[in-house]
Amino acid sequence: MSDSDDNKPASPAQSDAQGESARSNQMWGGRFTAGPAEVMERINASIGFDQKLYAQDIAGSMAHARMLVSAGIISREDGEAIREGLGAILREIESGDFAFSAALEDIHMNVENRLRELIGPAAGRLHTARSRNDQVATDFRLWVRDAIDGIEKALQDLQRALIDQAEKNAETIMPGYTHLQAAQPVTLGHHFLAYVEMLGRDRSRLADARVRMNESPLGAAALAGTAFPIDRFMTAKDLGFDRPMCNSLDAVSDRDFALEFLSAGAILAVHLSRLAEELVLWTNQGFQFVELSDSFTTGSSIMPQKKNPDAAELIRGKAGRVIGALNSLLVTMKGLPMTYGKDMQEDKEPVFDAAETLLLVTTAMRGMIEDLKSVPENLLKATQAGFITATDLADWLVRELGLPFREAHHVTGSLVAEAEKRGLNLAELPLEAMQAVHQGITEGVYEVLSVEKAVASRRSYGGTSPKEVREQIERARERFL
Numbered sequence: 001m002s003d004s005d006d007n008k009p010a011s012p013a014q015s016d017a018q019g020e021s022a023r024s025n026q027m028w029g030g031r032f033t034a035g036p037a038e039v040m041e042r043i044n045a046s047i048g049f050d051q052k053l054y055a056q057d058i059a060g061s062m063a064h065a066r067m068l069v070s071a072g073i074i075s076r077e078d079g080e081a082i083r084e085g086l087g088a089i090l091r092e093i094e095s096g097d098f099a100f101s102a103a104l105e106d107i108h109m110n111v112e113n114r115l116r117e118l119i120g121p122a123a124g125r126l127h128t129a130r131s132r133n134d135q136v137a138t139d140f141r142l143w144v145r146d147a148i149d150g151i152e153k154a155l156q157d158l159q160r161a162l163i164d165q166a167e168k169n170a171e172t173i174m175p176g177y178t179h180l181q182a183a184q185p186v187t188l189g190h191h192f193l194a195y196v197e198m199l200g201r202d203r204s205r206l207a208d209a210r211v212r213m214n215e216s217p218l219g220a221a222a223l224a225g226t227a228f229p230i231d232r233f234m235t236a237k238d239l240g241f242d243r244p245m246c247n248s249l250d251a252v253s254d255r256d257f258a259l260e261f262l263s264a265g266a267i268l269a270v271h272l273s274r275l276a277e278e279l280v281l282w283t284n285q286g287f288q289f290v291e292l293s294d295s296f297t298t299g300s301s302i303m304p305q306k307k308n309p310d311a312a313e314l315i316r317g318k319a320g321r322v323i324g325a326l327n328s329l330l331v332t333m334k335g336l337p338m339t340y341g342k343d344m345q346e347d348k349e350p351v352f353d354a355a356e357t358l359l360l361v362t363t364a365m366r367g368m369i370e371d372l373k374s375v376p377e378n379l380l381k382a383t384q385a386g387f388i389t390a391t392d393l394a395d396w397l398v399r400e401l402g403l404p405f406r407e408a409h410h411v412t413g414s415l416v417a418e419a420e421k422r423g424l425n426l427a428e429l430p431l432e433a434m435q436a437v438h439q440g441i442t443e444g445v446y447e448v449l450s451v452e453k454a455v456a457s458r459r460s461y462g463g464t465s466p467k468e469v470r471e472q473i474e475r476a477r478e479r480f481l
Helices: 012-024 038-044 047-070 076-095 107-125 132-168 188-213 232-238 248-253 256-283 310-333 342-371 376-382 390-401 405-422 431-437 443-448 451-457 466-480
Strands: 173-178 181-187
Touching: 047 076, 047 107, 047 132, 047 232, 047 342, 076 107, 107 132, 132 188, 132 248, 132 256, 132 342, 132 466, 173 188, 173 376, 173 451, 181 188, 181 390, 181 451, 188 256, 188 466, 256 310, 256 342, 310 342, 390 405, 390 443, 390 451, 405 431, 431 443, 443 451, 451 466
Parallel strands: none
Antiparallel strands: 173 181
């Protein structure tokens, strides 16, 4: 989005002449006598994607016009005409009656040109004391701020779905894994709550980013500010910003807010991808831990028995788009000197795509989780493999026999080897076989070798016992919903 900087107030006659020249030369004014090459027009135009900023652009222009009137820079009559014209343009765009033109480059010039058609020379006064540099920076911040609000609400809805599933499955026992090997028994409710915490951090990162971005660039003009007696605090407040940005150079050159949004979004996409991967695994015939509804699965064109977890796979796949968007903008920004370069036009598409993708995948994940049904008998059956209560046995040796943990670990390993040789699980291993490894072992050891008792014993804060899981659920509802 090019800079267009003439901060001198124009007379109506001058505005008319400037307008004709601008229309013949891509709104650039009298410096150019010839139009651009066709390929230059194509590479330069951004209206194909930045028309998404229309609502923010019109809101920013309305705020700027109100401030110009309040500061006595333009007349009240011109200000009212601008306000009515911008309102009409907003209605045209929202109704689909607005004709966007690539010849006018971007959303700013499309709106300004239409405003001139509607209200005449007064439209030329709107650009007093601003540049397309601070204009686009303002519009973009407003758009990203709105995107964060939408994604944050979708994340809260997903958390609610996960918490509800945790409540249904507070006592549903399953294997907990490390290295994708059965490690210790946990509950499915506890597992779902882990994702609630991850998404809570995602919401926190987005909220932090929103706070930092909520400063207004408007009034920084091209890069140096303006000689007009503008009130940047007025426009900042009008647009819901906390304050104006402190440095005009930083105001037009900063894209940290977009990078921070994409960074938080990339982490969120990774979290959703991990959950999606588990759903893909859990619906596989080798697991059969959960069932997904028909609404979020597809069939095969050739294999009628198939029920594919396509929604989960697509969520997993789309993480790459969001991560790629972050990398794209980092690479774009890394070599730019102060302040504005046309390279920065490349900031919009990755952000727009990432925001839409994040909202889509979060909403789809919520639907899958809401419809999901666990298969408790399969989850419990899976805990019978892998000697999953071995840690409980080692803890019992420490607690009851006073062994150092490293010695208890060695004894337990020997017992696991013996059980494996006999084709038994630990709870089935005879007492005499255990005593042959360590004579101090008593019948009491069997109290900790069932997965039910192992799970119930994990009562530490944040642990997996059903009692603690229910307390976590209550805390999660208070913190996140």
